[in-house]
Each structure stands twice: as C-alpha cells, then as structure tokens.
Amino acid sequence: MEFYDKVGKLAIGSRMRRLTELHMDQAGKVYEQYNVEMQPKWFPVFYSLCNGEEKTITQIAHEIGHSHPSVSTIVKEMTRKGIIEESPRKRGDARKNYVMLTEKGLSFDAPLQFQFMDVNSAIEKALAETQHNLWKAIAEWEFILEQRSLDKRVQDERKLRESKEIEIVDYDPKYQQAFRNLNEEWITTYFKMEEADYKSLDHAKEYILDKGGCIMFALDKGEPVGTCALIKMADYTYELAKMAVSPKAKGKGVGTLLGNAAVERAKLLGAKKLYLESNMILKPAISLYQKLGFKKVLGNPSPYERCNIQMELAL
Incomplete structure (x- = not known):
C-alpha cells in the first residue's frame, strides 16, 4: 500500500485493478465452497443465460455491459469446460452465433441460489463495516465518467494549466510581422488572401490603431502564438477581426x-x-463565438469573399 500512499489519486485505476484482483481471488474460493466449477469472471455471462435462453455474443455483451471480444473469450472458455454450447437450432444461421447453457451449466443453478443468498448477506455486512458505501460510490464514479470521460477531464485541466502561462499584451511594433504571419498562416490554410487582408495586415497602424481600434497578442513564453483586433466601425460598434492562433498553441485555450x-x-x-x-x-471558431455570446445576424455586404456568416454580441 506504500506505493498508493506515495502516488495518491494518480493511481486510482491501478488501485481499482488491485481491488478487482483481490475480489476475483476471494470469489474463486467462494465458488469452491459450493463445489461449483465456475470462475468469477464467467458469472455475468452465466447469469445472462441462466434462464435457458439462447443468445448471441452481441446480445450478451450489450446486456452485461462488456465488450464483444471479452464476452467471446469467456464463452470460448466456458464452452471448453462444457458449461456453454452453440444452440442446435441456430447452427444453420452463419450470420449469428447463438449460445446457451448445457445441462452441466444449468445444473449450477440450484447450488448457486444458496451461494447468492450467502454472498449477498456477507457483502451487506461488509459494507456496514465501512464508512463509505463502495457500491454507491462505484455507481457515482461510473456516472460522472459517462458524462465526461477521464481523458476529456485531463485535457481540460491541461488547457487550464497551460492557459495560465499565456500572457495577453497590446500591440507593439515588434509584433507587426507576427500579426501578419499568424493571420496569413490560418487564412491560407482554409482560404486565400484577399485585398482586404493585405490592407489590414500590411497597414495595421493606419487601418486599425489610428482609427480607434486595438490589436492584442497572446504570448507563450514571450512568443506571439495568437492575435486578434478590434476595428472601430461606428461610435458604439467594433468589429472583432483578424483572430488567428498558431497550430503550435493548439489545445492551450x-x-x-x-x-x-x-x-x-x-x-x-x-x-x-x-x-x-x-x-x-470553421466550426471550432463558430463554437467559440457562440460561447462568447455572439448570435447570427444578417449584416451588410462583406468585403471578404470567404465570409458566409455574420455575428453580433450585445455588450
């Protein structure tokens, strides 16, 4: 347990595997007590078939929440032990493999009924000895991981950590070339440079700054990795334009x-x-604008050929 004390919650998967192995080892000894030739990992498949029904591997997998390959492997193991067999009535259907319990498998039902009663009682008493109900905790953990997977949660935390290293600064002449390069990079990835692009990118001071707008940059360790501009359109309206992020900064928010x-x-x-x-x-960009609160509108004719959506945000 010293390893888990040192590593902590990073090893939650390994610790759950250890707990599973502990349960499987002790559950195997339980089956021996009742003289049932069963392995703990077989139980879900056995339970799915215990009423005598014929089912496909796919049906069983869906019912018990296991993968198809996992169920297929267990069925093969149980078949070798004479507990499961291919359904005689379905052998002619090459498209599906139906299986059912053999007479030997069905004979396990009676002793297992007593085992189920005793195991359930033992587990209830064991849970009563704990401060936290493991059964409920597992259900909660499964639920939150189904709502948002662990890898997505880690991805969010990575973005949050890396975003804290990003600094937003105002325009400086030394960033002029970066302003052009970042925009040209993303524009030519999807479209082509247009006359209006050259006008704003090559003459940013005259076209944007001198008219009451501003340009901002995102710096990662001092390197410009993103930019955007606010271009003054009227007394109380600005255009959010020339937003570009380097592929090198992808995933950093x-x-x-x-x-x-x-x-x-x-x-x-x-x-x-x-x-x-x-x-x-540009679905990621549209999604970002929507999260910021922008709504689709019908605006004036655009100077850009590539424009096919206009959006506004009331402040």
Whole structure:
C-alpha cells in the first residue's frame, strides 16, 4: 500500500485493478465452497443465460455491459469446460452465433441460489463495516465518467494549466510581422488572401490603431502564438477581426483567452456591440463565438469573399 500512499489519486485505476484482483481471488474460493466449477469472471455471462435462453455474443455483451471480444473469450472458455454450447437450432444461421447453457451449466443453478443468498448477506455486512458505501460510490464514479470521460477531464485541466502561462499584451511594433504571419498562416490554410487582408495586415497602424481600434497578442513564453483586433466601425460598434492562433498553441485555450480579452477591451472602449465575420466551415471558431455570446445576424455586404456568416454580441 506504500506505493498508493506515495502516488495518491494518480493511481486510482491501478488501485481499482488491485481491488478487482483481490475480489476475483476471494470469489474463486467462494465458488469452491459450493463445489461449483465456475470462475468469477464467467458469472455475468452465466447469469445472462441462466434462464435457458439462447443468445448471441452481441446480445450478451450489450446486456452485461462488456465488450464483444471479452464476452467471446469467456464463452470460448466456458464452452471448453462444457458449461456453454452453440444452440442446435441456430447452427444453420452463419450470420449469428447463438449460445446457451448445457445441462452441466444449468445444473449450477440450484447450488448457486444458496451461494447468492450467502454472498449477498456477507457483502451487506461488509459494507456496514465501512464508512463509505463502495457500491454507491462505484455507481457515482461510473456516472460522472459517462458524462465526461477521464481523458476529456485531463485535457481540460491541461488547457487550464497551460492557459495560465499565456500572457495577453497590446500591440507593439515588434509584433507587426507576427500579426501578419499568424493571420496569413490560418487564412491560407482554409482560404486565400484577399485585398482586404493585405490592407489590414500590411497597414495595421493606419487601418486599425489610428482609427480607434486595438490589436492584442497572446504570448507563450514571450512568443506571439495568437492575435486578434478590434476595428472601430461606428461610435458604439467594433468589429472583432483578424483572430488567428498558431497550430503550435493548439489545445492551450488561446482562442478563448483572446476572445474574452477582446470582449472586455471592447467594454472599456465604450462599445455597445461587437460584430464579426467568419465562415461556417470553421466550426471550432463558430463554437467559440457562440460561447462568447455572439448570435447570427444578417449584416451588410462583406468585403471578404470567404465570409458566409455574420455575428453580433450585445455588450
């Protein structure tokens, strides 16, 4: 147990496997007490067939929540022991493999009824000795992992940790080339550079900054990995534009950080509305805008050929 004390919850899977192995070993001894030639891992399959029904491997797997390969392996093991056999009435159907309990398998039912009673009583008493109900805890753990898998939860934590290392800064002439490179990189990945792109990217100061807008950058250890701009359209409206994130920063939540920073900056600039233009093939970007609160609108004709969706956010 010293290993688990040192490692802690990182080893929860290993510890659950250890507990499973402990249960399986002791459950095997229980079957020996009742002279039943059964292995603990076979029980779910046996229980599925104990009423004499004929079932396919797929049906059994679905019923007991095991994988098809796992059930197939167990069925083969039980067949070798003479507990399961292929259904005689279904042998002609090559598309499906129906199985059923043999007479030997069905003979286990009587002794197992007493075993079930005794095991259930023993487990209830064991649970009563614990501070936490393991049965309920397992059900809760299964539920939350079904709602959001462990790998997704770890991914979220990684994004959160890495996002804390990202710094959002304002425009500086030394980042001018990065502003162009980041945007050109993502534009040419999906579309082509257009005249309006060259106008804003090559003359950012005149086209954006001097007209009351701003440009922000996301820095990862000092390196620009993302950018976005707020372009003043009218007294109380700004366009969220030129948002680009380097593929090197994928998964770090840079887009979200820039989007939130842009919304907050727009509020400070006195904006009452944010407007943007995008393309519906950019699903991650559209999803981000929706999370920020943007709604689809019918706007004025766009200077960009690639634009097929316009969105607004009331501030």
